[in-house]
Ligand SMILES: Nc1ncnc2c1ncn2[C@@H]1O[C@H](COP(=O)(O)OP(=O)(O)O)[C@@H](O)[C@H]1O
């Protein structure tokens with residue numbers, strides 16, 4: 001065995017089509033355990049498409065290339081199986097599920113993810129512990145999922161899911177509607193708190209917030225432009241984009 005750990009994600013020459021249009025045009029990306037990668041890029045460049053393709057969303061057809069997860073070729077795996085294997089996509093559950101509380105949702109999700117049925121009491125204890133760490137009101141567990149949640153509460157709920165479900169790899173895709181200051185703080189401190197417990201967690205952070213990047217300091221920053229990664233680097237790349245915008249990369253795509 002070499003010293004290099006098995007990558008969480010190994011994405012090779014990924015081409016993705018939706019509605020007859022090619023959206024991703026050959027994406028290569030490798031994420032090792034414990035690494036934090038930020039993916040930036042203008043609206044419409046394909047960031048959310050990449051997140052959906054990594055989760056196996058049937059809306060997106062992979063026409064070329066492959067996705068490996070922890071050494072397995074998962075290109076044809078269903079979203080359920082990917083979830084069980086430990087891939088987690090957050091910031092994508094805007095739906096309100098009538099009559100399902102936060103705790104019940106977590107119980108079902110945990111059962112689907114790990115095949116274990118925790119007792120309600122056990123789960124409640126574990127949730128209470130995490131809610132204290134994430135600075136959440138204990139009453140939150142019994143609220144109905146996403147019903148009347150503020151932006152910050154939605155983020156808290158998603159970070160709580162990530163903490164409880166213990167994925168190997170989490171993809172956090174910010175919606176275009178954006179995050180308010182409270183939500184940004186929740187995400188930054190929540191991610192830090194979860195990583196304290198699970199330093200091997202891999203993270204793909206899709207964001208255009210310099211502030212979030214400043215707080216989380218990803219080691220790897222990539223720019224997606226017109227379905228291709230046109231530049232990769234460290235935080236200096238994020239700073240450059242912040243200062244100059246994406247125009248300089250237009251010619252690279
Ligand atoms: N399901 C879909 N069907 C058709 N076109 C899509 C679909 N999803 C995304 N697109 C198109 O693909 C491009 C990239 O979208 P998206 O991945 O959401 O970009 P980003 O998240 O970077 O803003 C856009 O032009 C968008 O209109």
Ligand SMILES: [Mg+2]
Pocket residue numbers: 047048049174175176
């Ligand atoms: Mg998007």
